[in-house]
Amino acid sequence: MSAFVDEDTRVVVQGITGGEGRFHTEQMVEYGTNVVAGAVPGKGGQEVDGIPVYDTVDQAVREEDADASVIFVPPAFAGDAIFEALDTDLDLAVAITEGIPTQDMAKVYKRLGEVDTRLIGPNCPGIITPGEAKLGILPGNIFEAGNVGLVSRSGTLTYQVVDSLTNRGIGQTTAIGIGGDPIIGTDFIDALDAFENDPDTDAIVMCGEIGGEDEEEAAAFIANHMDTPVAGFIAGRTAPPGKRMGHAGAIVSGSGTGTAESKINALNDAGVPVGDTPEEVADNIENLL
Amino acid sequence: MRLHEFQAKEVFADAGLPTPDAALATSVDEVVARADEIGYPVAVKAQVHVGGRGKAGGIKIASDADEAREAAESILGMDLKGYTVEKVLVEGAVDFVNELYVGVTMDRGEGKPVAMVSTKGGVNIEEVAEETPEAIAREHIDPAFGMHPYQARKAVYDAGVPSEVARDVSGVLQTLYRLWEENDASDAEINPLMITGDDEVVAADAVLNIDEDALFRHPDLAEMEDEAAGDELEAKANEYGFDYVRLDGNVGIIGNGAGLVMTTLDLVDYYGGKPANFLDIGGGAKAERVTNALDMVFSDENVDAVVFNIFGGITRGDEVAKGINTALEAFDEIPKRVVVRLAGTNAAEGREILNDELVTVEETLEGAVKRAVEYADEEADQ
Numbered sequence: 137m138s139a140f141v142d143e144d145t146r147v148v149v150q151g152i153t154g155g156e157g158r159f160h161t162e163q164m165v166e167y168g169t170n171v172v173a174g175a176v177p178g179k180g181g182q183e184v185d186g187i188p189v190y191d192t193v194d195q196a197v198r199e200e201d202a203d204a205s206v207i208f209v210p211p212a213f214a215g216d217a218i219f220e221a222l223d224t225d226l227d228l229a230v231a232i233t234e235g236i237p238t239q240d241m242a243k244v245y246k247r248l249g250e251v252d253t254r255l256i257g258p259n260c261p262g263i264i265t266p267g268e269a270k271l272g273i274l275p276g277n278i279f280e281a282g283n284v285g286l287v288s289r290s291g292t293l294t295y296q297v298v299d300s301l302t303n304r305g306i307g308q309t310t311a312i313g314i315g316g317d318p319i320i321g322t323d324f325i326d327a328l329d330a331f332e333n334d335p336d337t338d339a340i341v342m343c344g345e346i347g348g349e350d351e352e353e354a355a356a357f358i359a360n361h362m363d364t365p366v367a368g369f370i371a372g373r374t375a376p377p378g379k380r381m382g383h384a385g386a387i388v389s390g391s392g393t394g395t396a397e398s399k400i401n402a403l404n405d406a407g408v409p410v411g412d413t414p415e416e417v418a419d420n421i422e423n424l425l
Numbered sequence: 426m427r428l429h430e431f432q433a434k435e436v437f438a439d440a441g442l443p444t445p446d447a448a449l450a451t452s453v454d455e456v457v458a459r460a461d462e463i464g465y466p467v468a469v470k471a472q473v474h475v476g477g478r479g480k481a482g483g484i485k486i487a488s489d490a491d492e493a494r495e496a497a498e499s500i501l502g503m504d505l506k507g508y509t510v511e512k513v514l515v516e517g518a519v520d521f522v523n524e525l526y527v528g529v530t531m532d533r534g535e536g537k538p539v540a541m542v543s544t545k546g547g548v549n550i551e552e553v554a555e556e557t558p559e560a561i562a563r564e565h566i567d568p569a570f571g572m573h574p575y576q577a578r579k580a581v582y583d584a585g586v587p588s589e590v591a592r593d594v595s596g597v598l599q600t601l602y603r604l605w606e607e608n609d610a611s612d613a614e615i616n617p618l619m620i621t622g623d624d625e626v627v628a629a630d631a632v633l634n635i636d637e638d639a640l641f642r643h644p645d646l647a648e649m650e651d652e653a654a655g656d657e658l659e660a661k662a663n664e665y666g667f668d669y670v671r672l673d674g675n676v677g678i679i680g681n682g683a684g685l686v687m688t689t690l691d692l693v694d695y696y697g698g699k700p701a702n703f704l705d706i707g708g709g710a711k712a713e714r715v716t717n718a719l720d721m722v723f724s725d726e727n728v729d730a731v732v733f734n735i736f737g738g739i740t741r742g743d744e745v746a747k748g749i750n751t752a753l754e755a756f757d758e759i760p761k762r763v764v765v766r767l768a769g770t771n772a773a774e775g776r777e778i779l780n781d782e783l784v785t786v787e788e789t790l791e792g793a794v795k796r797a798v799e800y801a802d803e804e805a806d807q
Binding site: 242275277290415 | 531533534536537538551567568569606609611636637638639641642668670672680681682683684685686687688690691692693694695700703705736737738768769770789790791
């Protein structure tokens with residue numbers, strides 16, 4: 137399968153000349169991702185590892201036929217970089233940047249409703265279709281092609297669960313890190329829907345965390361629209377109200393919304409087993425397959 | 426980042442919102458002097474970052490100098506939910522006939538700002554939202570256009586604000602939205618917005634929380650951050666650039682990635698321990714960051730044992746292991762036992778490299794957490 141990316145995806149890296157951009161471009165290429173261009177204002181005409189750099193995303197699309205972008209641009213400029221990707225009519229933009237001001241993202245979110253581009257992130261590890269392509273910073277070597285889809289708000293937690301799966305010989309169709317910010321592009325429901333419609337995905341892992349109501353909404357979607365079985369995990373059961381647990385979005389508000397309990401109950405009510413530990417999530421997937 | 430009431434009111438007043446005459450004071454004599462200048466009655470209000478100050482005795486009304494002195498003596502230096510009161514705001518008390526609530530916040534579910542108005546002001550608005558949600562009028566704002574004047578009117582009339590003051594209140598709401606946007610606020614609230622007998626509106630309280638991710642473009646607001654108001658260890662974490670939250674247990678926790686660190690906390694709890702903190706050291710694990718993280722956790726006197734959980738993604742496990750060794754070798758004596766769990770890329774090589782005279786090495790997350798809880802229990806029993 138795959139959801140959203142495969143070996144044919146033609147990638148432009150926004151911010152390819154920065155430290156992160158350069159390093160992860162190398163990693164992506166090594167994994168087999170078809171990186172066709174970089175885009176950095178003022179750096180047009182340069183090359184990074186033989187990949188041509190253009191001043192604008194538009195040029196990268198015209199010259200190299202890019203259809204997806206990965207964004208490694210510092211937070212102050214990342215909102216603008218996402219707008220550039222959206223307005224250039226790419227199929228997909230993956231924003232890795234952490235720390236984008238929320239009001240910038242509100243404007244991006246509004247724009248997303250007006251264009252056809254899919255946004256993943258920001259503040260996310262990206263997306264990988266094992267054996268085909270990865271767009272982002274996920275460590276390729278822990279993944280293995282297979283029949284389980286993964287969607288998660290957290291990077292390293294995803295790796296933890298993937299590691300458990302891979303160690304048991306359970307591979308993955310696609311893994312999507314949707315990001316830990318309050319306002320994100322692709323959400324749980326978008327990802328679940330894509331997996332539901334993917335004939336190669338036989339079961340799904342959904343890793344949520346405290347804050348917001350996305351997990352509750354996803355639970356309702358699972359109950360009403362899905363046949364593919366889902367195993368869940370919710371991080372932050374012990375988080376005190378009012379404290380931001382690293383991710384900007386991971387906070388239980390004073391009024392008690394966003395608690396782990398509410399999310400776990402909603403998922404259980406939708407027939408989704410929620411593991412107490414990451415290993416239990418892998419157990420549950422084994423049972424569901 | 427949360428501003429103090431007096432700071433928020435400065436921002437509000439600069440934006441043109443009506444606020445009472447007020448002055449900041451740090452001593453009893455100062456309180457009385459400022460109260461004399463402002464004229465009685467005055468409100469003396471503790472400036473600390475806790476909700477429900479009034480109920481906890483942090484706000485008192487004084488109708489003369491003696492009462493002002495009394496109020497100052499009882500509030501200055503008092504402990505308010507763990508915070509010592511060092512500053513009070515002395516403010517002209519408003520003689521009101523009605524109290525409203527107006528606020529602007531980000532509705533993360535909708536991905537849009539939302540303006541709110543309620544005639545049930547002066548009480549905890551979250552309780553109002555829970556018990557009588559229909560008592561709060563809400564209007565979502567298109568962030569690209571900002572608030573249209575009609576939207577402010579709509580919220581105000583929908584909330585049932587009396588028509589004599591509706592125009593002024595919608596003006597207040599428009600100004601509040603503008604300052605919310607200009608200052609990259611996450612929340613801007615006036616509760617209560619007082620209505621006087623002459624139909625004047627006055628912002629009697631002010632809440633302004635700023636998006637920390639946007640502070641880089643508001644150096645003036647960043648300067649208002651009150652280091653002393655927070656926990657000492659949390660201030661130290663700020664300096665080191667860690668995401669850190671102090672909790673009240675005895676198992677110190679260090680890890681990489683917010684979700685995985687939260688999960689480690691949850692597992693400590695699941696296996697019968699109590700987490701002492703949340704500490705995310707972020708990507709990589711260079712020796713210096715490891716040293717700083719250990720320093721943080723060891724500085725917490727509640728900590729009896731430490732679990733160090735790193736999932737090496739792009740960062741290789743052998744490099745992480747070297748960082749941990751270097752960091753621990755720098756200590757003359759390691760104050761508390763440290764359990765390390767390495768996973769991911771080159772994890773096996775990393776485990777080989779780890780100096781097991783300094784740390785206990787565990788292969789699985791579950792195993793590491795159980796071991797750390799066990800060590801913490803043993804240490805606590807001594």
